[in-house]
Each structure stands twice: as structure tokens, then as C-alpha cells.
Amino acid sequence: MTVGFIMMCHTALDRAAQVARFWAESGAPVVIHVDKRVPGLEFGGLKRALADLDTVSFSRRYKCEWGTWSLVAASQAAAEQMLERHQHVRHVYLASGSCLPLRPVQELTDYLDARPETDFIESVTTTEVGWTVGGIDIERFTLRFPFSWKKQRRLFDRYVEFQRKTGFRRRIPDGLVPHLGSQWWCLTRRTLSAILQDPDRPLYDRYFKRVWIPDESYFQTLSRLYSTSIESRSLTLTKFDFQGKPHIFYDDHLQLLRRSDCFVARKIWPRADKLYRTFLSKNAGGSAMAEPNPAKIDRLFSKSIERRTRGRPGLYMQSRFPQKDHENGKTSAPYSVFQGFSDLFENFDGWLSKYVGARVHGHLFAPDRAEFAGGETMFNGCLTDDATLRDYNPRAFLTNLIWNSRGERQCFMFSPRDNQANNWFTATDPNAQISVITGAWALPLSRVNADFSTIRREAARLQKRELEQLEILRSMYVKARVRIWTLSDFIENPMEPLQTIIDEISPRMPRRLTEAPQMVDLTGFGQFLQNLKNQGMQPLVMGDFPVEPRVPQDMTQHSRPYLVK
Amino acid sequence: MGLRDLIRLRRKRRLRQLRAFLKRRELKALSDRTAQIRPDDILVFVTARNERVRLPYFLRYYRDMGVNHFLFVDNGSDDGSTEYLARQEDCSVWHTEASYKASQFGIDWMNWLLRKYGTGHWTLTVDPDEFFVYPFCDTRPIRALTDWLDTYGLRSFPAMLLDMYPKGPIDAKPYIEGQNPFDQACWFDAGNYMISQNPDYRNLWIQGGPRVRMFFAEDPYRSPSLNKIPLVKWARGHVYASSTHMLLPRGLNQVYDTIGGEMVSGCLLHAKFLSPLTAKVAEELRREQHYAGSREYHAYAQTIAQQPDLWCKWSEKYINWRQLEILGLMSKGNWA
Numbered sequence: 001m002t003v004g005f006i007m008m009c010h011t012a013l014d015r016a017a018q019v020a021r022f023w024a025e026s027g028a029p030v031v032i033h034v035d036k037r038v039p040g041l042e043f044g045g046l047k048r049a050l051a052d053l054d055t056v057s058f059s060r061r062y063k064c065e066w067g068t069w070s071l072v073a074a075s076q077a078a079a080e081q082m083l084e085r086h087q088h089v090r091h092v093y094l095a096s097g098s099c100l101p102l103r104p105v106q107e108l109t110d111y112l113d114a115r116p117e118t119d120f121i122e123s124v125t126t127t128e129v130g131w132t133v134g135g136i137d138i139e140r141f142t143l144r145f146p147f148s149w150k151k152q153r154r155l156f157d158r159y160v161e162f163q164r165k166t167g168f169r170r171r172i173p174d175g176l177v178p179h180l181g182s183q184w185w186c187l188t189r190r191t192l193s194a195i196l197q198d199p200d201r202p203l204y205d206r207y208f209k210r211v212w213i214p215d216e217s218y219f220q221t222l223s224r225l226y227s228t229s230i231e232s233r234s235l236t237l238t239k240f241d242f243q244g245k246p247h248i249f250y251d252d253h254l255q256l257l258r259r260s261d262c263f264v265a266r267k268i269w270p271r272a273d274k275l276y277r278t279f280l281s282k283n284a285g286g287s288a289m290a291e292p293n294p295a296k297i298d299r300l301f302s303k304s305i306e307r308r309t310r311g312r313p314g315l316y317m318q319s320r321f322p323q324k325d326h327e328n329g330k331t332s333a334p335y336s337v338f339q340g341f342s343d344l345f346e347n348f349d350g351w352l353s354k355y356v357g358a359r360v361h362g363h364l365f366a367p368d369r370a371e372f373a374g375g376e377t378m379f380n381g382c383l384t385d386d387a388t389l390r391d392y393n394p395r396a397f398l399t400n401l402i403w404n405s406r407g408e409r410q411c412f413m414f415s416p417r418d419n420q421a422n423n424w425f426t427a428t429d430p431n432a433q434i435s436v437i438t439g440a441w442a443l444p445l446s447r448v449n450a451d452f453s454t455i456r457r458e459a460a461r462l463q464k465r466e467l468e469q470l471e472i473l474r475s476m477y478v479k480a481r482v483r484i485w486t487l488s489d490f491i492e493n494p495m496e497p498l499q500t501i502i503d504e505i506s507p508r509m510p511r512r513l514t515e516a517p518q519m520v521d522l523t524g525f526g527q528f529l530q531n532l533k534n535q536g537m538q539p540l541v542m543g544d545f546p547v548e549p550r551v552p553q554d555m556t557q558h559s560r561p562y563l564v565k
Numbered sequence: 566m567g568l569r570d571l572i573r574l575r576r577k578r579r580l581r582q583l584r585a586f587l588k589r590r591e592l593k594a595l596s597d598r599t600a601q602i603r604p605d606d607i608l609v610f611v612t613a614r615n616e617r618v619r620l621p622y623f624l625r626y627y628r629d630m631g632v633n634h635f636l637f638v639d640n641g642s643d644d645g646s647t648e649y650l651a652r653q654e655d656c657s658v659w660h661t662e663a664s665y666k667a668s669q670f671g672i673d674w675m676n677w678l679l680r681k682y683g684t685g686h687w688t689l690t691v692d693p694d695e696f697f698v699y700p701f702c703d704t705r706p707i708r709a710l711t712d713w714l715d716t717y718g719l720r721s722f723p724a725m726l727l728d729m730y731p732k733g734p735i736d737a738k739p740y741i742e743g744q745n746p747f748d749q750a751c752w753f754d755a756g757n758y759m760i761s762q763n764p765d766y767r768n769l770w771i772q773g774g775p776r777v778r779m780f781f782a783e784d785p786y787r788s789p790s791l792n793k794i795p796l797v798k799w800a801r802g803h804v805y806a807s808s809t810h811m812l813l814p815r816g817l818n819q820v821y822d823t824i825g826g827e828m829v830s831g832c833l834l835h836a837k838f839l840s841p842l843t844a845k846v847a848e849e850l851r852r853e854q855h856y857a858g859s860r861e862y863h864a865y866a867q868t869i870a871q872q873p874d875l876w877c878k879w880s881e882k883y884i885n886w887r888q889l890e891i892l893g894l895m896s897k898g899n900w901a
Contacts, residue, residue, distance in 0.1 A: 318820070382755065384778045
């Protein structure tokens with residue numbers, strides 16, 4: 001007993017001829033259906049190329065259009081011819097002209113001989129499939145589809161919509177349970193002949209003629225009526241992408257295909273010379289009884305679909321430029337923004353980098369330059385510290401910085417003095433951890449030696465900016481992890497918030513903070529705020545500061561690091 | 566985008582076509598082998614001037630890629646390029662002494678040849694110093710890409726210009742004919758590109774790379790655009806609207822995904838920063854034939870006297886397309 005192949009061809013007939021010859025010479029009869037739209041000259045060429053093989057025959061030609069009944073009609077005709085002419089055929093294998101056998105026919109025959117009763121046909125009920133094109137599953141069987149999906153999409157959609165609205169439904173013939181699946185099957189003579197010789201076949205054919213994409217449902221549904229043992233999978237390795245188009249195999253997939261142990265693969269690029277040469281050579285055997293194992297190929301293709309539909313988070317490039325709120329990751333990795341800390345503590349970045357495994361930058365958005373960690377003038381990806389360049393596209397600067405240093409967390413200082421253009425962006429970015437000590441910007445201002453009216457103007461400007469920013473950080477759209485303290489609250493108990501922030505940055509290496517960062521001298525700050533008030537400005541963001549200092553004496557007076565138990 | 570804008574864009578496209586039509590008379594066929602072109606051939610269109618030394622490698626690179634025919638416009642070369650090209654069996658050459666600037670930096674000539682010979686073909690429009698790289702270009706010929714684009718109904722393919730540079734002063738080592746320019750100029754900037762969207766033409770506007778940080782840091786707005794769409798399945802009404810940066814109708818510029826996915830894209834490795842650059846800059850400044858008053862060349866001239874080194878310690882050394890794809894400069898999209 002052997003297996004017979006039906007080949008459905010419409011392009012690259014030279015390749016189809018090669019494959020047919022390979023099968024026929026290995027003792028498997030082949031019936032070829034060639035699309036009627038193929039010019040006679042080409043068809044003649046194919047006939048001549050295979051003229052010396054008497055087990056290769058050609059079935060009646062139909063004009064095949066995607067998703068229509070013609071494909072089923074063509075395979076019915078070819079299957080009838082196969083069953084009639086080749087009595088020793090037990091399994092019939094439906095393949096396409098762009099299929100390539102990956103293992104010798106003998107291995108397939110042995111495999112099928114071990115499973116003589118089994119029909120290999122992917123056949124799934126409509127409720128179970130999630131892959132149907134256009135979101136139409138059971139409706140394939142209950143609506144009418146007189147318009148071409150490919151050429152008359154608008155009419156197609158409107159007509160479907162119209163039928164849905166009017167509640168039109170076709171009756172599914174009694175006894176049929178609609179099933180769907182890959183159109184590449186391998187059925188036993190028993191099942192196939194039962195389908196083809198069924199007395200009710202005219203009824204079923206009439207019904208399926210108006211079903212959408214019947215080649216994915218005709219045999220899949222009817223085999224359920226007759227088969228005693230269905231393996232619901234296709235022996236042909238074929239992968240579809242998110243648009244329902246089959247993935248194509250090239251020469252560089254050789255090893256992958258070889259290791260998949262599948263019997264037949266589709267679709268092969270017609271010019272993949274190496275694949276055809278390798279797999280159609282006589283000694284291309286694998287491990288004789290290996291089970292097909294397409295897992296690796298599955299992974300490759302599902303990754304590529306993921307790349308096409310979701311993309312790499314946080315990447316902005318020539319072929320991925322998501323609109324606002326469709327970014328799927330505004331940035332590529334978590335990062336931390338510290339506002340006010342560098343004003344309140346001396347050498348805060350130096351202290352922070354001791355406690356977190358991260359790159360700690362200074363004020364990246366400072367007015368004069370981007371203060372990269374370690375005073376560098378350039379950073380990963382050739383980003384420069386030039387303020388003009390950075391401010392030309394601040395968002396690109398930030399997303400580039402995070403993208404370029406993938407694998408290493410980035411922290412940077414921020415303040416109302418810096419470029420505020422990214423405030424909405426960072427606030428709505430789930431990767432951002434934003435910690436703000438409001439009003440801390442006033443600390444350096446209180447020590448500036450300048451005309452007080454200038455200082456007051458600057459304070460008013462910075463406070464206005466911070467208030468605007470706080471409004472953003474308190475809006476309902478915030479996705480970032482935001483923490484806000486007023487300056488007065490924060491200096492009451494600085495260690496606890498610092499510990500929380502640091503634990504969040506490196507959760508896997510919890511470390512007790514042993515040393516506090518050194519706080520700047522706060523003497524006279526209360527008086528400074530009072531002076532601002534006296535000059536007519538209202539300090540709003542610092543919290544409550546009495547004119548006399550009330551912070552613990554040892555912290556301000558001796559400015560010495562203290563230990564926490 | 567209202568009707569008025571559509572009409573305006575259509576008018577622009579028609580104007581481009583008209584310009585191309587009028588400028589056709591400036592082109593004189595030196596060796597016309599276009600009769601050899603078969604219906605599904607992949608064609609390369611180039612405007613060149615005095616590039617004799619670069620041509621052998623250029624031709625070899627694209628022949629190896631599987632390109633079938635080259636169509637050159639030779640803009641008044643006097644270094645023997647004309648004769649060299651005319652001898653090549655797979656090149657058709659047109660000669661012109663007319664102004665490069667007046668033909669919109671060669672685009673009018675290109676548009677004419679594209680319309681006349683490119684219609685129905687996959688066409689690649691590049692400069693002699695641009696080397697096309699696409700996903701799997703080391704294992705699959707360019708036809709694999711165009712066939713794949715055909716199955717998805719994609720008509721155009723983006724390839725960002727990636728400026729390559731040597732380590733050390735640019736003029737340190739002379740380029741030798743036939744040599745791979747990226748043996749020397751093998752460094753590039755991996756992640757300092759800035760993108761914005763041009764709502765009018767729907768294309769992305771990409772700037773950045775070494776040219777911005779070295780020559781345009783003061784005025785990045787004026788720095789050259791790096792977005793390019795060189796590979797197009799040409800149809801009769803298509804025109805390049807501004808160099809190969811954008812096309813009309815503008816649907817051809819929609820080569821990027823806007824809801825988070827990645828479409829497939831490539832890169833054009835740009836072998837501009839290669840010796841002899843100083844001489845070239847001087848020559849181009851004398852001719853004043855480049856975009857926006859040759860501001861790019863003026864910027865080079867200012868810094869180039871000091872023999873600048875574009876290289877820095879963060880420069881990335883070019884290995885292959887996979888590296889570019891990992892760095893996020895190009896993408897395989899759903900081509901696997």
C-alpha cells in the first residue's frame with residue numbers, strides 16, 4: 001500500500017514538476033491539478049516535462065480563485081481520479097505546487113502504514129478557532145458571500161453587515177457540524193471515498209458552494225461524518241501570519257526545516273535552489289520514524305508575527321513610529337527620575353550609585369548641557385551632551401537614552417530649572433519612577449549671592465513651572481510610579497522614602513541603607529522663605545517651614561552622616 | 566486632510582511629472598541597452614558625477630545582490646566614468662551637462678527614467694555612495710524581498726541612510742578602486758536619531774547621526790534628512806517629490822507602523838565620509854549645485870579643515886544587517 005499525492009498548482013510549474021518527479025520516482029502516484037488560468041503554453045511545458053512518468057496524471061482543470069468553491073471542486077476531481085486510477089493507494093495527500101517534501105516517500109509510507117486507519121486533517125469546531133480572517137467563523141456557514149473578499153472588500157463587508165442586521169441565516173444541512181482547518185490534508189481511501197460517493201453529496205456540495213472559503217471547511221466537516229479516527233493536525237508544515245498569508249521558506253531555513261522532521265513543508269520560495277536541491281536529492285533521509293516536530297519553526301514565526309504586530313517596546317525607528325498612546329511601551333526599560341534630591345543632598349548621585357546597580361546621571365535636561373554620569377560628554381549610541389541638539393527633540397533624546405542602554409537601569413536628576421518638555425511623556429510612561437521633593441529647587445536659590453528681586457523673580461518662575469508639573473503628575477492619566485513629598489515633609493524623615501525608592505529600583509538585592517546622603521545646610525532657609533513672602537511672593541510648594549529651624553540639630557548643624565539602626 | 570490638500574498634492578505630483586517630462590531633453594543616451602530589460606527585472610537608477618573610482622565596487626555590490634540592469638545619468642563627468650559605464654553590458658547611460666541643481670538635484674532626470682523604464686518594475690534609486698542593506702541580504706537575493714513585498718501588496722520599502730565613517734581623519738587613507746568602502750569607513754552612530762512626522766506627505770523625517778553632532782549641533786533643524794524610500798514598485802503616476810526622501814502619491818510614504826508594530830525596513834550604508842573628501846567638498850562648493858545653497862557642504866568645509874574625527878568611543882563597528890536590526894535601526898518586521 002502506498003500514498004498518492006494530489007498537487008494543486010498555479011505558479012512556478014517548473015518547481016512543481018521537480019516535486020512531482022521526486023514523488024513519482026519514489027513510487028507514489030501523483031495527480032496534478034493546474035489552474036485553468038495558467039496559459040496553455042506553460043501547461044504544455046509541464047506535461048512534456050513529466051511525460052515519461054506514467055504514474056503522473058493531470059486532472060480536469062478549474063479556474064481557481066482564492067476562497068471559492070472552485071478549489072474544492074478541483075480537489076474532488078483530482079481525488080476521484082486518484083482513487084480510480086491507483087487502486088493500491090491507501091492514503092491520499094493533498095499538497096500544493098509550492099510544497100516541498102522534506103523526507104523520503106518511504107518514511108511517509110512507513111509512518112502511514114503504522115497508522116492505516118488514521119485521517120490526518122486539521123478539523124476544529126468554529127467556536128474553538130481564533131485564527132479566522134475577518135472575524136467571521138460560524139458565519140461562514142450561515143451567511144451568503146456573493147462578493148469577493150479580495151477584490152470587492154467593501155461590498156463584501158457591507159453585505160455581511162446587512163445580513164447580520166436583517167438576521168438572515170442559511171440552514172446548515174442536518175447532521176453536519178461545521179469544522180474548520182488547514183486545507184492541506186491526508187485522508188484514507190475509506191474516508192475520502194465515503195465523502196465522494198455519499199448519496200447526499202449533491203446536497204452538501206450545493207450547500208458548501210455558498211460557504212465562505214469552503215476549501216478550509218468542506219473536507220474538514222465531512223470527514224467528521226465518516227472517519228473512525230481523525231488526527232486533527234496537518235502533516236504539511238505550513239504557518240500563517242496575522243494576515244492569513246503563509247510564511248515562505250528560503251535557503252537559510254534549511255537547517256530548521258531539516259530538524260523539524262516534518263514530511264512536507266509549504267510554502268517554498270520558487271528560487272530557493274538550495275532547498276530544492278537538498279531535499280529532492282536521493283539521500284535526503286532523516287531519522288526514519290521521527291515524529292514531526294515543528295516547535296522551533298513555530299517559535300520563529302510567532303516571534304516574527306509578534307514583531308510585526310507589537311514591535312519592540314520603546315523603539316522609535318523608520319518602520320515603527322507609534323502614535324501617542326499606541327506605543328506599546330513608551331520607553332524600553334524602567335528608569336528613575338529624581339527631582340529635588342540633588343538640591344537637598346550633597347553629591348546625591350554619587351550616593352545613589354553606591355546603593356543601586358544603575359547608571360546615575362546628573363541633570364540630563366539641564367539648560368547648559370546634558371549631565372551624563374561621570375561627567376562624560378557622550379553616551380551610549382553617540383548621544384552628545386549638547387543642549388541644543390537635545391532640546392531639538394527632547395523626547396527622542398530620552399527614548400534614545402533608555403533604548404541605547406538596554407540592560408542597565410538609568411536614573412537622572414530633574415528640576416524645574418531643566419527642560420520641561422517631557423513632563424507629559426514621563427508622567428504617562430509606566431516605566432518611569434518619578435520621585436519629587438517639591439520646593440527643593442529653592443535651596444540653592446537661598447544661597448545665591450544676587451539681587452533679591454532677581455532671586456524672587458527666579459523663584460516665582462521655578463515655582464510656576466513646578467506647579468504646572470505637579471498638575472500633570474496628579475492628573476488621572478498618570479501611568480508612572482509617582483511619589484511626591486513637600487520639602488518640609490521629606491526632611492522630617494528622609495530615610496524611609498529613600499529606602500522605598502531604592503528597594504523598588506533593585507528589588508532583588510534588598511539592602512538596608514546604612515548611610516544617609518549628606519543634607520545641605522538648612523540654616524536660614526526659613527528666613528529666606530519669609531523674605532520671599534515679604535517681597536510679595538507666595539511660596540506654595542515647600543510645605544511648612546518656620547522661620548526658626550526645627551530639623552534635628554545633628555543633621556543641620558554638624559552636617560555629618562548619621563547611622564540608621 | 567481636506568479636499569483642498571488633496572488637490573494641492575495632486576497638483577504637486579503633476580508638476581513633478583511635467584518637470585520630468587521637460588527635463589528629458591537634457592538627457593542624451595550614450596549607451597541604451599534598455600531593450601535587454603525583461604518584464605520582471607529589478608532595476609537600479611543612479612545619478613553620478615565623477616565617481617569613476619567608486620563605480621567598480623558599486624556595480625559589483627548590486628550585481629551580487631541580484632539587480633538586473635543599471636540606468637545611469639552621468640552629470641558631466643570628466644574622469645572617465647562615462648566611458649567606463651558605457652562599456653558595462655548591464656548599464657544604460659545617459660549623459661547631460663545640464664545643471665544638477667536645476668533638475669532638483671537629479672530628481673527630475675530620475676523621475677523621467679523611472680517613468681519611462683521603471684514602470685511595472687521594482688526600482689532601486691540610489692547614489693553611487695549608497696549601499697542597500699535589507700533583512701537577510703547575506704542569504705537571500707533582492708528578488709526574495711521584492712517577491713515577498715509583492716505577496717503583501719507593499720509598493721515601497723524604506724531604508725534609512727546610515728552615515729559610515731572611518732576612525733581618525735577622513736582623508737588619512739585613500740580609497741582604492743574596487744575596495745569595499747566599509748573596510749575603512751566601518752563605524753556608525755547607533756542611537757542618536759531624531760524622528761518626527763511630516764503630516765503633509767505622511768513620511769517620517771529622520772535626522773541625526775555623525776553629521777548632526779559634528780556639523781549641525783548649532784542648528785539641527787538644517788541638518789540633512791536621513792529617511793529614504795529607495796525601493797519602489799514603480800507605477801506610472803509615481804514621482805519622487807524630494808530626493809528619494811519622499812514620494813507622491815503619499816500612500817507610498819506610509820512605510821511605518823503607527824500602532825506599535827514594526828514593518829520591514831532596511832538601511833542605506835552611506836560611504837560619504839571617505840577619502841578624498843576634502844577635494845570633493847571643495848569641488849562641490851565651487852559648483853554650488855547642492856540642496857539649500859549647498860549648506861551641507863559649507864558646514865563640512867568649516868570643520869573639515871581641522872581634519873575632524875567622526876569616531877568616538879561609543880561608535881559602533883559595522884558587522885552585518887543582524888546587528889543593525891538588533892540595534893533597532895532596521896527591522897525584519899514579519900519577514901522570517
